[in-house]
Amino acid sequence: MLLDRSFNVKTDDLTATIVDEETLRSIERFIFKEARLLDSWKFWEWDKLFTDDGMYWVPQKHNQVNPFDHISLFWENRMLRETRIRRVENARNWSQQPQTQTAHLVGNVCIEGLDADDFLVVSASFQATEWRLDQRQLAGRYTYKLIGNKVDGWKIKLKRVDLVNCNDVFANLEVFV
Amino acid sequence: MIPTNEQISDLIREDSVHKSVYTDPVLFQLEMERIYGHAWIYVGHESQVKNPGDYHTTRIGDQDVVMVRAPNGQVNVHYNRCPHKGAKLVADGDGNVGKFFRCPYHAWTFKLDGSHLSAPLKSGFEGTCYDPKHPDFSMVSVARVDSYRGFVFASQASYGEDLKTFLGGVVTSIDNMCDRSPVGELEVAGGIFRVQQRSNWKVFYENLHDTMHARVTHESSVDAAREEAEAIGEMPFELLIMDGNGEPYDFWEKLELRAYHNGHGYMEAIFDPGAAERDEVSRAHFECLSEAYGADRARDIMGMNRHNTVIYGSGSPHTVFMQFRVIRPVSVDKTMVEIQTFRCKGAPDVVFDRALTYANVINSPSSNVMPDDVEVYARCQEGNMTRGGSWISMHRYVGTDKVLEDGAVSTNGTSELPMRNQFAAWKKFMTGTIIAKESNNVA
Numbered sequence: 001m002l003l004d005r006s007f008n009v010k011t012d013d014l015t016a017t018i019v020d021e022e023t024l025r026s027i028e029r030f031i032f033k034e035a036r037l038l039d040s041w042k043f044w045e046w047d048k049l050f051t052d053d054g055m056y057w058v059p060q061k062h063n064q065v066n067p068f069d070h071i072s073l074f075w076e077n078r079m080l081r082e083t084r085i086r087r088v089e090n091a092r093n094w095s096q097q098p099q100t101q102t103a104h105l106v107g108n109v110c111i112e113g114l115d116a117d118d119f120l121v122v123s124a125s126f127q128a129t130e131w132r133l134d135q136r137q138l139a140g141r142y143t144y145k146l147i148g149n150k151v152d153g154w155k156i157k158l159k160r161v162d163l164v165n166c167n168d169v170f171a172n173l174e175v176f177v
Numbered sequence: 178m179i180p181t182n183e184q185i186s187d188l189i190r191e192d193s194v195h196k197s198v199y200t201d202p203v204l205f206q207l208e209m210e211r212i213y214g215h216a217w218i219y220v221g222h223e224s225q226v227k228n229p230g231d232y233h234t235t236r237i238g239d240q241d242v243v244m245v246r247a248p249n250g251q252v253n254v255h256y257n258r259c260p261h262k263g264a265k266l267v268a269d270g271d272g273n274v275g276k277f278f279r280c281p282y283h284a285w286t287f288k289l290d291g292s293h294l295s296a297p298l299k300s301g302f303e304g305t306c307y308d309p310k311h312p313d314f315s316m317v318s319v320a321r322v323d324s325y326r327g328f329v330f331a332s333q334a335s336y337g338e339d340l341k342t343f344l345g346g347v348v349t350s351i352d353n354m355c356d357r358s359p360v361g362e363l364e365v366a367g368g369i370f371r372v373q374q375r376s377n378w379k380v381f382y383e384n385l386h387d388t389m390h391a392r393v394t395h396e397s398s399v400d401a402a403r404e405e406a407e408a409i410g411e412m413p414f415e416l417l418i419m420d421g422n423g424e425p426y427d428f429w430e431k432l433e434l435r436a437y438h439n440g441h442g443y444m445e446a447i448f449d450p451g452a453a454e455r456d457e458v459s460r461a462h463f464e465c466l467s468e469a470y471g472a473d474r475a476r477d478i479m480g481m482n483r484h485n486t487v488i489y490g491s492g493s494p495h496t497v498f499m500q501f502r503v504i505r506p507v508s509v510d511k512t513m514v515e516i517q518t519f520r521c522k523g524a525p526d527v528v529f530d531r532a533l534t535y536a537n538v539i540n541s542p543s544s545n546v547m548p549d550d551v552e553v554y555a556r557c558q559e560g561n562m563t564r565g566g567s568w569i570s571m572h573r574y575v576g577t578d579k580v581l582e583d584g585a586v587s588t589n590g591t592s593e594l595p596m597r598n599q600f601a602a603w604k605k606f607m608t609g610t611i612i613a614k615e616s617n618n619v620a
Contacts, residue, residue: 002415002537003530058543060368071368071518071536074543079409083416086401087545093397094556095548169371169513170542172551 002075003068007055011121011143011160014113019120026150028109031124031142034156035104038176043085046176047078050156051147056081058161058177073166073173081176088175100132100175106142119145119157128177138177140164179207182608189604191597192575193568196561198603199377205509212490212606213238216439217323217330217343219491219503220244220254222517224327224364230273230289235515236505237331242319243267244329245274247289254319254331255291266316278316291316326355327363330491345437345583350486354496356478357462357528358521359469363499366520367533372542373513376554378506379599381514384550385485385493386444386595388429389573391422394553398545399423414456414531415538418498419546432484432590437583440489440602442595446482453479461525469523487595489602499532500540510558516540571596 019027030049037046050056058073067075076084088096105127112121121143128138140163148154161177180203188195198204218237225233226246233244234257241257243266257265259280266278266287277294278287286294293309296302308314319331323340328351330340341348355361374381384390392399402419406412412420436442453463453476466475485493492503492514503515518536520529539546561569574592578585587594604610 002534060370060541067537068530069367069533071370071533071541073541075537079405079413080415080538082408083398083401083405083419084545086404087397090397090400092400093549094394095552096397167368169373171373171375172548173541173543174548 002077002080005066005068007053008115008117009055009057009066009158009160010115011112011123011145011158014115014121017111017114017120019111020150023150024109024111027111027120027122027146027154030146030154031106031109031122031144035106035126039102039104041099043081043088043176047081047085049154050078050081050159052078054078054156054158056159056161056176058163058166058173060166062162062166064166073163073170074161074176084174084176095172095174096132098132100130102131102175103129112143115145119147121145130175132174134171136171138163138165140166179203185607186604189600190568192572193570194600196567196569198600199379199558199569200509200561202509204607205377205506207607208506209238211609212603213240213333213506215332215334215337215606216490217321217332217340219488219501220322220329220331222327222363222365222501222519223252223324223329224366225271226252228273230275231271232267232274233271234267234269235503237319237333238506240333241265241269242331245278245289248276251290252322252324252329253290254322254329255316256319258316259285259287260293260314260316261285261296287316291318326351326361343439344488345439345441346435347437347441347443347486347488350443350483350494350496353478353481353483354494354499354519356470357466357496357499357524359465359523362522363519364522365517366529367518367536369518370516370536370541371513372516372540372547372551373507373511374551374554375510376512376551376558377509378504378512379603380554380557381504381512382440382487382489382493382599383596384554385487386434386442387593388432388434388444388591389426390553391429392424392426394549395419395422395546397549401545415534418535418539422546426591429590434587434590434592434594436578436585436587436594436598438602440599441487442584442598443486444484444590446484449480449482450476452482458525458527458531462528465524487599489599495535498535498539499528500536502540571600 034049056076060071060073064070106124108125110123112123115121123141123143125141130136143160145158146154147157188198221233221244229246229248231246242254243257244254247253259266262282264282266280285296288294293314319333320335321332355363398419399422402416406416433445454460463475463479483496487493494501499519501517505513507513518532571593574589577588578594
């Protein structure tokens with residue numbers, strides 16, 4: 001079952017930490033590259049940015065505490081991310097004709113601190129323009145739990161996407177935000 | 178121009194319907210009056226207003242209403258309108274108003290039964306016909322409110338069948354859902370998704386029992402789930418529930434489609450005696466129900482293996498995975514679906530975990546399954562705006578349905594009986610035959 005309560009989703013009560021300029025730059029480059037992969041439909045490559053047990057989470061509620069007792073717009077492990085990629089790449093994906101196009105703008109990258117398991121928590125605000133038949137604007141804040149360093153690179157343990165309109169009425173969300 | 182009853186009747190044939198029933202804004206407006214203005218429509222669940230003052234807003238057709246729990250425990254449903262200037266008394270959503278409604282515009286207040294409580298600076302009303310006891314100065318309540326095992330319905334007509342008679346045989350689906358709790362009670366829990374469809378509301382109802390579309394429309398998600406299962410060497414629950422649409426035609430042919438008066442029905446899979454012991458979650462659930470009801474009864478409850486149930490005008494409960502997709506018409510070509518998830522009180526936590534997972538995977542706006550449905554509904558909506566033909570076929574197995582006293586049952590699970598049954602009800606409501614008969618009875 002996906003509702004594995006041992007997965008630590010907490011991104012508050014962090015231990016303060018300071019990273020050097022180069023580390024900060026490497027994190028920013030990592031996040032920008034992540035957005036670039038999404039915009040260019042390189043979803044398999046994007047998925048590899050996650051650790052094997054990494055999770056992609058889009059809460060349905062403002063300040064949602066966890067994905068275990070409340071619905072989520074997305075709560076996906078590698079299996080479900082891969083299933084989504086396989087579906088949008090399928091030739092008979094009627095709802096992807098024409099396919100969704102996106103342009104992400106990511107900024108305000110902040111180092112938030114270290115979580116209880118020593119993952120580095122980083123946040124960034126984003127605007128994503130999405131087009132398929134109609135254009136819509138998605139916006140909000142990304143919160144990442146990262147592991148790695150400026151030399152070997154970074155992996156995502158958790159990507160949390162807090163949409164400003166998370167509890168709104170939605171047309172379908174077919175690709176990753 | 179409002180069409181005559183004869184013109185409306187001509188739109189519905191035994192085996193086909195005229196496309197204007199999906200595209201004509203005049204007919205949509207008439208539906209709001211003649212169907213949603215009369216039928217019993219699901220408002221919400223009692224658990225959404227647990228304490229006095231708790232409210233939940235929603236829409237009955239094109240009407241904004243507020244469901245509120247009164248101090249005496251009664252659940253009331255009022256139009257969300259202040260009788261002074263017409264302002265909506267509460268913002269859309271859920272909350273608690275305290276002991277009374279208070280209008281944010283001029284502070285007129287109303288008891289939770291809707292009756293007038295006070296208005297500021299009463300001296301200004303002296304010598305006028307202002308009368309706090311006159312209904313003109315109170316909130317208007319929806320004509321009839323009733324609930325069945327916690328599910329609150331309202332009818333905007335003061336006459337007509339009672340709720341239980343209106344629901345007919347589909348009450349057994351609500352019963353089965355509730356019986357899956359060892360204390361027979363459910364609660365809405367874990368939040369509500371709201372998803373927009375670019376199509377007329379009736380298209381979704383028809384699709385719910387359309388077994389011929391599953392493997393065609395959902396090919397992309399079936400393929401994706403199967404490829405992923407192959408890659409990882411197992412098919413866990415999350416993939417299994419996507420894989421199901423890929424069953425071959427002979428699987429669907431064996432199902433039974435049950436139709437009841439007023440457009441209701443359900444899709445009955447063959448009783449599944451193994452359902453109680455299939456997996457860990459089901460076994461834990463079965464044990465819990467056995468303790469409450471005895472093993473035989475528990476096996477009956479869990480073996481009742483219904484796919485979608487249709488409560489026409491309200492939406493579709495899924496009794497096994499504890500969901501209610503509530504269907505709200507927005508305009509002739511837009512529909513909003515509220516997806517409620519239920520917790521079975523007293524059942525093991527994993528039963529709710531499974532319901533939540535089902536909601537996330539199947540009913541979220543991010544579902545891999547739903548977008549292809551929403552897309553083909555929209556294509557029907559757009560295709561029907563062309564001059565390329567005027568009639569919509571529902572010929573499959575016409576004339577073979579077994580007619581019963583309270584409805585009909587298909588002889589083949591790919592029959593279009595459910596659509597024919599829905600449009601028979603539609604015609605009765607829209608031509609006023611149900612309405613006229615009942616208002617005469619009352620008179």
